[in-house]
Amino acid sequence: MPFDWEEYQAKKEVKIPEVVKQWEAKWKKFKQSMRWPVLFIILVILWLASGIYIVSPSQVGIVKRFGKMVRTTPPGPHYHLPYPIETVIKPQVTKVRRLEIGFRTISAGPPAQYRTIPEESLMLTGDENIVSVEFIVQYKVKDPVHYLFNVKDIPKTVKDAAEASMRETVGKTPIDEVLTIGKFRIQQETKALLQSILDNYQAGISIVAVQLQDVHPPQAVVKAFKDVASAKEDKSKFINEAQAYRNDILPQAKGKAAQIINEAMAYKETRIKRAEGEMQRFLSRLKAYKQAPKIIRSQVYLDTMEKILAQTREIIVPEKVEKIILPLNQPSQTLPSMEGRKTSLTTRGK
Known part of the structure; x- marks a missing residue:
């Protein structure tokens, strides 16, 4: 029987599609059976990957397991068990927060x-x-851990405590x-x-600054306070002028007093030295x-007469001089001399 190539090719073409169809059917059945397991595996992988987290340099990671804090983590990449087993909170620990007390900012402006x-x-x-006191509180x-779990409402707690502290300080x-x-x-x-x-509350807060923004009397009495302030300024002015x-006057008075004292001391020293000199002269x-009484007596007499006559207005003329009546009641008189020349006589005295 001769080989029929065309019939062989026809049978071959029929068998190949049947094999493909069989494999396609098996693959389809396999995909249908593996759809949910694969999807579950993918979901598990994504769920496990959700535990990766990164803490920034300004944060600290707080890991909670079923709501209870179990550990803290520093900045950097970390991993925790996926939700709902563990969760992470990342509070800002370097951020400086600001509270306004006594006023509120409506618009930052400009103008504010x-x-x-x-x-x-x-x-x-x-x-x-x-008095009206407006101030701000800065804290971080x-x-x-204390910041997150010890106090429920941190801003309100800080505000109330700051207001109470300021009232106590101003009240004193x-x-x-x-x-x-x-x-x-x-x-x-x-x-x-x-x-x-805040430390007694264990709030985990550090106060950076308390700054007074505006301190003034109530509006109803501002004018009266300004008058008082003006009076105090005048008082200070007068005190400064006085x-x-x-x-200015004290140094001058002190200088004059020192001058008078120095003059008195000099006068004192002069009188003492003069008295000592007179005493020494008297003793000498x-x-x-004692050695020559007559001579000393005559000398004392002559010295005394010299002092007395130096103050008198009378002029004593010896007998040998021509008899001329002198005008003793006039201080100066022009008289003729024996040689016919005019001579001026002047009396001595005060």
Whole structure:
């Protein structure tokens, strides 16, 4: 029987499609049977991959397992068991948060606009005056675990504690000091008191700064306070002027006093030296008198007469001189001399 090539080719073409169809049917059946397992595996992989997380440099990772904190993680990539087994919270620990007390910012501007909150800003001072105090509080996270789990509402807690601390500090300070030189001390004392309160709460908060923004009397009495301030300025002005006059006159008075004292001391020394000199002269004359009494007596007499006659207005003319009547009642008189020349005589005296 001869080989029929065409019939062989026809049979071959029929068998190949049948094999393909069989394999296609088997593959389809396999895909249908593996669809859900593969999908489940993919979902499990994605679920496990959801535990990868990254903590930024400004954050700290807090991992909770079924709601309970189990560990903290530093900045960098980390892994935790997927939700709902474990979850992670990443609070900002370097961010400085800001609270406004006594006022609220309506618009940052420019120009900035603010709204006063009287129930927060009005406070009683140590001398029972009312003052309006507006300030801000800056804080950041110190302990992220305490920050997240110990206090429910951190901003409200910090605000209430800051307001209470400021009221206590202002309540111990006179209004003049609150309005002028006591602001820095009030800020520091309020900051320390607020920090101690939050530490007692274990809030995990660090107070960065307490800054007074505006301190002024209530609007109803601003004019009266301005008048008082003007009077105090005038008082300070007068005190400064008086102090300047005092500083000017005191050195002059002290200088004059020192001059008078020095002159008195010089006069004292002069009188003492003169008295000592007279005493020494008297003692020396006494010694000479004991040795030659007549000579010393004559010398003393002549010295005394010289002093007396030096002050008299009379002129004594010896007998040998021509008899001329001298005008003793006139201080100066022109008289003729024996040689016919005019001679001027002047009396001696005071």
